[in-house]
Amino acid sequence: MSRLKRVLIVVGSVVTVVVMAVGGLFAWLWTGADVSTVGKASFDNALAIPPLAESTVDKDGTRVFDLRMRAGETEFKDGLKTPTWGFNGSYLGPTLRAARGEKVRVRIANGLDEASSVHWHGMHLPARMDGGPHQMIAPGGTWTPHWTVDQPAATLWYHPHPHGATEQHVRRGLAGLFIVDDEKSAELTLPKRYGVDDLPVIVQDVRFDGAKLDGGHRIMQNVGFLGDRTMVNGTLRPFREVGDELIRLRLLNASTARTYAFGFPDGRAFSLIATDGGLLERPESMDRVQLSPGERAEIVVRMRAGERVMLRSFPQDNYGDSWNRRFGGGDDSFDVLELRAAGRLRPSPGIPTVLGESETPDGTDAVRGRYFDLKRSGINGRAMAMDRVDETVTRGTTEVWTVRNSNGMPHNFHVHDVQFRVLEVNGEAPPAALRGPKDTVFLPNGTTMKLALRFTGPADPDTPYMYHCHLLYHEDQGMMGQFVVVDKGQRAQAPSRHSDHSGHQHG
Numbered sequence: 001m002s003r004l005k006r007v008l009i010v011v012g013s014v015v016t017v018v019v020m021a022v023g024g025l026f027a028w029l030w031t032g033a034d035v036s037t038v039g040k041a042s043f044d045n046a047l048a049i050p051p052l053a054e055s056t057v058d059k060d061g062t063r064v065f066d067l068r069m070r071a072g073e074t075e076f077k078d079g080l081k082t083p084t085w086g087f088n089g090s091y092l093g094p095t096l097r098a099a100r101g102e103k104v105r106v107r108i109a110n111g112l113d114e115a116s117s118v119h120w121h122g123m124h125l126p127a128r129m130d131g132g133p134h135q136m137i138a139p140g141g142t143w144t145p146h147w148t149v150d151q152p153a154a155t156l157w158y159h160p161h162p163h164g165a166t167e168q169h170v171r172r173g174l175a176g177l178f179i180v181d182d183e184k185s186a187e188l189t190l191p192k193r194y195g196v197d198d199l200p201v202i203v204q205d206v207r208f209d210g211a212k213l214d215g216g217h218r219i220m221q222n223v224g225f226l227g228d229r230t231m232v233n234g235t236l237r238p239f240r241e242v243g244d245e246l247i248r249l250r251l252l253n254a255s256t257a258r259t260y261a262f263g264f265p266d267g268r269a270f271s272l273i274a275t276d277g278g279l280l281e282r283p284e285s286m287d288r289v290q291l292s293p294g295e296r297a298e299i300v301v302r303m304r305a306g307e308r309v310m311l312r313s314f315p316q317d318n319y320g321d322s323w324n325r326r327f328g329g330g331d332d333s334f335d336v337l338e339l340r341a342a343g344r345l346r347p348s349p350g351i352p353t354v355l356g357e358s359e360t361p362d363g364t365d366a367v368r369g370r371y372f373d374l375k376r377s378g379i380n381g382r383a384m385a386m387d388r389v390d391e392t393v394t395r396g397t398t399e400v401w402t403v404r405n406s407n408g409m410p411h412n413f414h415v416h417d418v419q420f421r422v423l424e425v426n427g428e429a430p431p432a433a434l435r436g437p438k439d440t441v442f443l444p445n446g447t448t449m450k451l452a453l454r455f456t457g458p459a460d461p462d463t464p465y466m467y468h469c470h471l472l473y474h475e476d477q478g479m480m481g482q483f484v485v486v487d488k489g490q491r492a493q494a495p496s497r498h499s500d501h502s503g504h505q506h507g
Helices: 002-031 166-171 183-187 324-328 473-475
Strands: 055-057 063-077 080-085 096-099 101-108 117-120 146-148 154-159 176-182 196-204 231-232 239-243 246-253 260-263 270-275 278-287 289-293 298-301 308-313 336-346 366-375 391-394 396-406 411-415 420-423 440-445 448-456 465-468 480-485
Touching: 002 448, 154 166, 154 246, 166 473, 176 246, 231 336, 231 440, 239 246, 246 289, 260 336, 278 289, 289 298, 366 411, 391 396, 396 411, 411 448, 440 448
Parallel strands: 063 101, 096 176, 196 246, 239 336, 366 396, 391 480
Antiparallel strands: 055 063, 063 080, 101 146, 117 154, 154 176, 196 231, 246 298, 260 289, 260 308, 270 278, 270 298, 308 336, 396 448, 411 440, 411 465, 420 448, 465 480
């Protein structure tokens, strides 16, 4: 018995040590998993403002832009050159700008050593011009999409969309804004001087490994890459001097996985005037706006002479359980951009009480409904397949899509080509931040949304659009499906290949 007792004592000791080691490891992982940059650095770098892209106008009135994807080096930190990618420069790209009704053509050259694509996120345009994974541009190749801008004024953006590699391409720096203007928005008394009282705010989280951008996924981070600091327009610790009472911030979450809750430390209210697809019907006063990857919001904040105020991202409690909040970024907080008001400010006219009329459908004329269940393994139980059309919709019709996330982790949902209306969130009317035109919505675990979408074409039975989770790691892993728009009576065809453009082609 004494020998058995000794064995039991040894086994018990080993088990105790293992349990303590595992517990210690978990405690170490838990306590080190949340990130905060609040108050930890002085914001001493002037905010870079992406230049407005140069363009020419052809005889037929087409506005022509040129974009070149290229590799380069960017000095985010003094003396350290970081390998990066960009459009027409070493990091990010210029802001394209066009008006509703204009014909546009973008001549894109791929100067990288691997294939990529350029997707016009939020733009209504033909499927062959969409820039998804079926419109790849080979190294050294060119692609020239062209379309007529036919949607209200909005802050859209462009970024690569290569199947299986989107996270990596966006994280390296391939992204830029595309601003659409229209006559109605031009008449409104809103801040509209680009780079003065109307500021582009492209927010990304990053982590450095020496001079290099680190793209590794840390343990337990199932949402994808999460950085330990943020940049705005490619600027670390940015500040912007402003000279007007009202400042418009065009917020874009260009991070690959991180969701932000933007607001100000003093709790001041701001006016939400626009979401992904354009202006709200009326401005909404709030003190927080949550944006998941790919979402945009335009807010107007009132400044006081001589003050400094920090745009901050606050912790969020809607990521699911405490485990997902801690390891999915929900507990994190960041100082993002410091606004420095001049000693005397130019007076700004008041924000209009009415901004416009919604062009998104209300769902009352829907001809059918569809259901989408979001899981890491795929949507509706199927991982993305380039040669499979998942849904076929008829041009000119309205549908209601029900999207559900019960996967235990955060997801979001982006639909190409259309701006939709959120009808319900968990059976209730949507909150103010979801009442405007949307193309991307955040669905924390346990969320069900109903969306009304109208498909106006043009019909193209063999060229699909995408719908997918815009947490780009999830997208790359297969959380994506394809739909085609057809005329009544047409049938979908197997997707044709419009990829690897290597000559001077026009989509």
